[in-house]
Amino acid sequence: MDIDILSINNRRFCMTSLLRPPILNTLRIWSENQGWGARIITVSEKEALASVRAPVVAMSVYTPSAPASYRVAEKLRTHGKIVIMGGPHFRGGMSAEAMGRCDVVAESISEHKWGHLLDDIEAGRIAPGAHSTHKLIDPEDNFRYPADYRRSVNDRSWYQLATIPTSLGCPYGCEFCDPLMKGKYVDRGIDVIIDDLAEMKGGVALFCDATFGLNKKYTMELMEAAAPLRKNILVETSIARVADKELVAAMARGGVKALEVGIETLSEGLNKHGSKKNHQKMMDTIAMVHDHGILIQGNFILGLDCDGPECFDKAYEFYIKSRLDFIYANLLTPFPATTLYRRLKEEERIIDHNWENYDFATVVHRPKNLSPDQLHDGYHQFCAAAYGMGNIARKVTRAGLDFGLGKQTALMALYHLYYHRVVGKMISSAPRRKPGLAFLEPVSES
Numbered sequence: 001m002d003i004d005i006l007s008i009n010n011r012r013f014c015m016t017s018l019l020r021p022p023i024l025n026t027l028r029i030w031s032e033n034q035g036w037g038a039r040i041i042t043v044s045e046k047e048a049l050a051s052v053r054a055p056v057v058a059m060s061v062y063t064p065s066a067p068a069s070y071r072v073a074e075k076l077r078t079h080g081k082i083v084i085m086g087g088p089h090f091r092g093g094m095s096a097e098a099m100g101r102c103d104v105v106a107e108s109i110s111e112h113k114w115g116h117l118l119d120d121i122e123a124g125r126i127a128p129g130a131h132s133t134h135k136l137i138d139p140e141d142n143f144r145y146p147a148d149y150r151r152s153v154n155d156r157s158w159y160q161l162a163t164i165p166t167s168l169g170c171p172y173g174c175e176f177c178d179p180l181m182k183g184k185y186v187d188r189g190i191d192v193i194i195d196d197l198a199e200m201k202g203g204v205a206l207f208c209d210a211t212f213g214l215n216k217k218y219t220m221e222l223m224e225a226a227a228p229l230r231k232n233i234l235v236e237t238s239i240a241r242v243a244d245k246e247l248v249a250a251m252a253r254g255g256v257k258a259l260e261v262g263i264e265t266l267s268e269g270l271n272k273h274g275s276k277k278n279h280q281k282m283m284d285t286i287a288m289v290h291d292h293g294i295l296i297q298g299n300f301i302l303g304l305d306c307d308g309p310e311c312f313d314k315a316y317e318f319y320i321k322s323r324l325d326f327i328y329a330n331l332l333t334p335f336p337a338t339t340l341y342r343r344l345k346e347e348e349r350i351i352d353h354n355w356e357n358y359d360f361a362t363v364v365h366r367p368k369n370l371s372p373d374q375l376h377d378g379y380h381q382f383c384a385a386a387y388g389m390g391n392i393a394r395k396v397t398r399a400g401l402d403f404g405l406g407k408q409t410a411l412m413a414l415y416h417l418y419y420h421r422v423v424g425k426m427i428s429s430a431p432r433r434k435p436g437l438a439f440l441e442p443v444s445e446s
């Protein structure tokens, strides 16, 4: 049988097209290993129906694309397709929302359970047109990436980066996040990651982990093994990890050309991972990473409870004064099934229940020390300044002086211009909230 694996692009959700989540490749490999034909399709809601050919459709769903995915699922079912839904949106109990809208919904999955599901479909035990929805869950966290993940690393469009996973899980529990395999941390074997890198055509890969570098010994070994391949690697990690000079030096040798760290806020009110924030120390760490020839992006969240009207200027000034090459800032977004969502709901501070607006650029909660309008306007002004041409010129010139006119500077100039054009448009299309008004109807709440 054949299966189409679908990822729907939301209107203000442009990262989806640049980076393919590794679960899509994983589902394809598992299906093919079972003798099925499988295709991955990343499309807009409008194109979805016409692009599907297979009788079975699997969809990986992020919260802002949930409403569009439901609409597509319902249409596909009227065309006699079997629809399976899963993805970050359904983790932690959200499958109730999908009942009646698809044939199968998965809060989590493992290879074993996926195999059984395909068997059930082949045997007609799950057939098109049924009214009930089956629920799947992998409570023991048996999910692992396929050993032959390398088969998929070149299956991407020319503009997409290869996404290679190196670990699973996260030992932390940030209030705004609901990590897969919470409290656990499982490394992939170094040999399979090196296989993936060696197989990869083109020079750039994103190691898509929650906290790259958490296991220092393993990371040092991985970087030594990657060094001869001379690839350009992008990673996401924490400020605590990059404060380790030995680890940063190993990353540089292994081919890491750019990394992003979650700084979240400059306010003393939120000390992520228990580390007290010291601005000067952070500035020094950023400069040290830069001195190792690695571009560094700082990720910030605006609208946290500890943020007042000064938070925009503080983040902007830090960006300008530090040697951060890029700043990524998003609005606090209470994704369903997070502790944050539950707390804000209890405090009656969720002002927008339309998942489509949970896109990091729309105010969906009532902030504590700001009005929703102040947060919206402050964020927009921040973006206009940070992603303006003046700063692009300033930061790219700085990178040119530090790194020369090589790969890093080119990569950075492209990234800045991408943000200026695409994200600038995305942000300006986000609707302004009327303070305290939940004026959009809920999709449905579980």
Ligand code: B12
Binding pocket: 007, 013, 014, 015, 016, 017, 019, 020, 021, 022, 023, 027, 058, 059, 060, 061, 062, 063, 064, 084, 085, 086, 087, 088, 089, 091, 106, 107, 108, 109, 110, 138, 143, 163, 168, 169, 170, 176, 177, 178, 179, 180, 208, 209, 210, 211, 335, 336, 360
């Ligand atoms: C690494 C990472 C990325 C990487 C790789 C993505 C990935 N999924 O691995 C990149 C950089 C690409 C990324 C991008 C984004 N991310 Co991200 N990411 C993470 C992070 C830190 C780790 C993810 C991880 O380890 N995934 C491992 C894989 C195996 O998990 P998974 O994809 O969820 O799949 C599991 C289940 O969901 C299920 N499943 C998934 N799809 C399907 C489909 C079917 C049919 C079935 C049966 C099962 C199934 O199977 C898996 C095993 O159970 C998490 C936070 C965390 N610790 O979980 C955030 C997280 C998943 N990201 C998030 C978001 C919002 C984004 C972006 C929208 C950000 C943006 N600004 O654009 C983009 C969009 C991604 C896209 N669609 O292209 C949110 C999702 C919240 C939500 N409810 O939607 C999270 C939870 C972080 C957060 N709270 O802010 N991300």
Ligand code: SF4
Binding pocket: 170, 171, 172, 173, 174, 177, 178, 179, 210, 211
């Ligand atoms: S934000 Fe990052 S560190 Fe915090 S729980 Fe999520 S994945 Fe883990």
